[in-house]
Amino acid sequence: REHGDVPFGTITTLSESPKRFGLLYAGTDDGRVWRTMDGGGTWREITLGLKAGKWISRVVASAHNEAVVYVAQNGYRQDDFAPYLWKSADYGSTWVNIARGLPNEPINVVREDPKIPGILYVGTDVGVFVSLDDGATWEVLAGDLPHVPVHDLVIHPRDADLVLGTHGRSVFVADVEYIQALTKEIRSKPLHVFPVEPITASREWGYVRRAPWDRRPLPE
Numbered sequence: 756r757e758h759g760d761v762p763f764g765t766i767t768t769l770s771e772s773p774k775r776f777g778l779l780y781a782g783t784d785d786g787r788v789w790r791t792m793d794g795g796g797t798w799r800e801i802t803l804g805l806k807a808g809k810w811i812s813r814v815v816a817s818a819h820n821e822a823v824v825y826v827a828q829n830g831y832r833q834d835d836f837a838p839y840l841w842k843s844a845d846y847g848s849t850w851v852n853i854a855r856g857l858p859n860e861p862i863n864v865v866r867e868d869p870k871i872p873g874i875l876y877v878g879t880d881v882g883v884f885v886s887l888d889d890g891a892t893w894e895v896l897a898g899d900l901p902h903v904p905v906h907d908l909v910i911h912p913r914d915a916d917l918v919l920g921t922h923g924r925s926v927f928v929a930d931v932e933y934i935q936a937l938t939k940e941i942r943s944k945p946l947h948v949f950p951v952e953p954i955t956a957s958r959e960w961g962y963v964r965r966a967p968w969d970r971r972p973l974p975e
Contacts, residue, residue, distance in 0.1 A: 770814045774821040782811025788826055790847050801847030806839045813864045819872040822846050831861040838862050842890055853890025863905060869912040871935045876917060878905030883919060887937055900927055
């Protein structure tokens, strides 16, 4: 299960690799991460390099690179509000900190964009952040989203919708199609205009109401 209330010894997150059958990662509430490459027949602890004793809030096996795995840790239960986010490019044997640039907010979830490698989304106790360069830099996704804990993120692979599950403020949906389109070439330009859908004219536009009961809808 993804969340639990029993301290220590509880599996809090599990991720199966989309690239390799039998490759799974498990994280626990005592800050440990485990890996199996034979479908659970044998397990190896790969915690070395992570922050000791911090709840593993999410582990995510990459959909683009078999050897890549991401881990988020959460320390708020110990009054530690620092962001802990890690990437491994060797099946968890070594870890690199990719939380630099994120504010001091506990991280609840990390997700990898299913379509574009290098795009990451993070849900914290205050909001959502996105990285276009595999965690080197981060930008806030605000818009109409209130300051609310985000406990889960799902990216629809077909519709390019980012679905946010919050604690206390229901569900939000964001269109990330244009985020997925931000290639390095586009980001290097001083200005880029994305194509927009053409507006289709309506014969109802500009009509004169002939009677009080004539309530044909006007386009918004």
